[in-house]
Amino acid sequence: MHTCCKCLLNDNIPSVKINSSGLCNYCTVSNETLIDRNTVDEEFLDLLEKYKNRKYQVIMAFSGGKDSTYTLKLIREKYNASILAVTFNNGFISESSLKNINVVTDYLGVDSLIVKYPIGKLINAFKFVKDGKVFPRMSLERASSICNLCIMLIKNMIYYEAVIRDIPIICFGWTPGQVETAKPLLKLNYRMVSKVFDNVKNAIVGEMGVEYEKYFLNSEFIEENEDKVPYLYYPFVKNSYNEEAIIEDIKQIGWEFPENTDGNSSNCLLNSYANQCHMEQFGYHPYAFEISNMVRAGCMSREEGAEKLEKVKNDSSFELIKKIFQNT
Amino acid sequence: MNSTDVKDKLLIFFQNNILYNGSMNEIDGDESLIDNGYIDSTGIIGLVTFIEKTFNIKVYDHEILPENFDSINSIYMYINSKLMP
Numbered sequence: 508m509h510t511c512c513k514c515l516l517n518d519n520i521p522s523v524k525i526n527s528s529g530l531c532n533y534c535t536v537s538n539e540t541l542i543d544r545n546t547v548d549e550e551f552l553d554l555l556e557k558y559k560n561r562k563y564q565v566i567m568a569f570s571g572g573k574d575s576t577y578t579l580k581l582i583r584e585k586y587n588a589s590i591l592a593v594t595f596n597n598g599f600i601s602e603s604s605l606k607n608i609n610v611v612t613d614y615l616g617v618d619s620l621i622v623k624y625p626i627g628k629l630i631n632a633f634k635f636v637k638d639g640k641v642f643p644r645m646s647l648e649r650a651s652s653i654c655n656l657c658i659m660l661i662k663n664m665i666y667y668e669a670v671i672r673d674i675p676i677i678c679f680g681w682t683p684g685q686v687e688t689a690k691p692l693l694k695l696n697y698r699m700v701s702k703v704f705d706n707v708k709n710a711i712v713g714e715m716g717v718e719y720e721k722y723f724l725n726s727e728f729i730e731e732n733e734d735k736v737p738y739l740y741y742p743f744v745k746n747s748y749n750e751e752a753i754i755e756d757i758k759q760i761g762w763e764f765p766e767n768t769d770g771n772s773s774n775c776l777l778n779s780y781a782n783q784c785h786m787e788q789f790g791y792h793p794y795a796f797e798i799s800n801m802v803r804a805g806c807m808s809r810e811e812g813a814e815k816l817e818k819v820k821n822d823s824s825f826e827l828i829k830k831i832f833q834n835t
Numbered sequence: 836m837n838s839t840d841v842k843d844k845l846l847i848f849f850q851n852n853i854l855y856n857g858s859m860n861e862i863d864g865d866e867s868l869i870d871n872g873y874i875d876s877t878g879i880i881g882l883v884t885f886i887e888k889t890f891n892i893k894v895y896d897h898e899i900l901p902e903n904f905d906s907i908n909s910i911y912m913y914i915n916s917k918l919m920p
Binding site: 522532644645646662686689690694704705 | 879881896899
């Protein structure tokens with residue numbers, strides 16, 4: 508196995524090639540430089556102004572982790588947006604994270620909604636997707652298959668809640684390393700929204716049964732509400748991201764780092780198990796791309812990135828979750 | 836940039852991001868990339884970013900449609916239509 512001397516990607520990952528100089532193909536084509544992202548996003552401000560009379564201008568996918576907490580704080584304090592923070596509780600959110608959700612939303616004066624599906628149903632679905640067959644190879648380079656399904660369920664739920672509550676903007680707590688886009692704001696056509704969700708929906712419903720249909724967007728529903736399909740906002744295109752600074756910032760409003768999550772999650776106990784399954788299946792860390800993207804973009808040093816990649820699992824959480832999966 | 840250049844750059848992108856060690860013969864030019872699990876929603880956004888940066892064109896939100904982005908041939912035709920004077 509060879510590892511890029513710049514960013515940490517290794518050639519166990521299918522799309523990665525290391526050249527004779529020790530650089531990966533992503534680093535050799537990248538002209539990534541440190542960009543001053545600490546600007547005011549005028550386009551976002553204009554959109555908030557346009558929808559100033561809505562009960563909520565933004566629906567925030569709020570996991571209670573450090574990134575979505577910082578994002579929530581950012582769009583609340585810097586842009587004074589009215590926000591509904593929606594948390595998807597997959598049954599494995601740490602108690603500390605649930606406490607963080609309460610503390611943070613209380614401090615920021617933000618309404619909070621928690622959506623929870625029956626854990627038995629989720630575990631069975633996670634087991635079905637665990638070997639990665641449902642997801643594109645590029646998805647599996649960004650996250651474990653279990654995380655991919657969880658993210659898909661969250662996206663479907665958030666879109667649904669945004670449409671029924673007439674909230675014009677969706678925001679996730681994606682780091683710059685998780686989504687590569689130069690567009691801070693994006694509004695997808697309803698047909699594209701429907702299409703990108705259908706593949707996973709059909710696989711899950713086909714295998715698990717029609718009782719799982721309600722966890723995915725219905726294409727007729729989206730078509731009937733095509734004018735309500737919300738914008739997607741990616742705040743870190745125009746706002747800076749530094750993990751150390753973020754953690755210090757959100758600690759000021761009462762956020763505390765959970766003690767029982769692994770090094771790459773600050774909210775979810777399932778992450779440790781999901782990562783380990785992924786590494787056993789595919790031979791590489793599911794966070795390698797996100798971390799390497801951030802190293803390349805100057806959001807963290809290579810040493811900091813290497814440290815995060817070494818924190819693969821929290822042993823106690825891993826064993827607990829493994830037992831739960833085995834007994835379900 | 837001529838149409839051969841466009842095709843070459845697109846094929847490299849697909850080779851690196853969708854097929855990895857596979858052959859481009861694996862995918863029919865009109866095959867649905869989304870329905871057949873080659874690309875997901877985040878991948879579409881990454882593809883848009885690639886197209887804008889590589890071909891120096893602006894992809895408008897209303898152009899991000901299945902008929903423009905769901906197959907190799909449709910993506911190729913979309914880019915060429917934007918590059919035409």
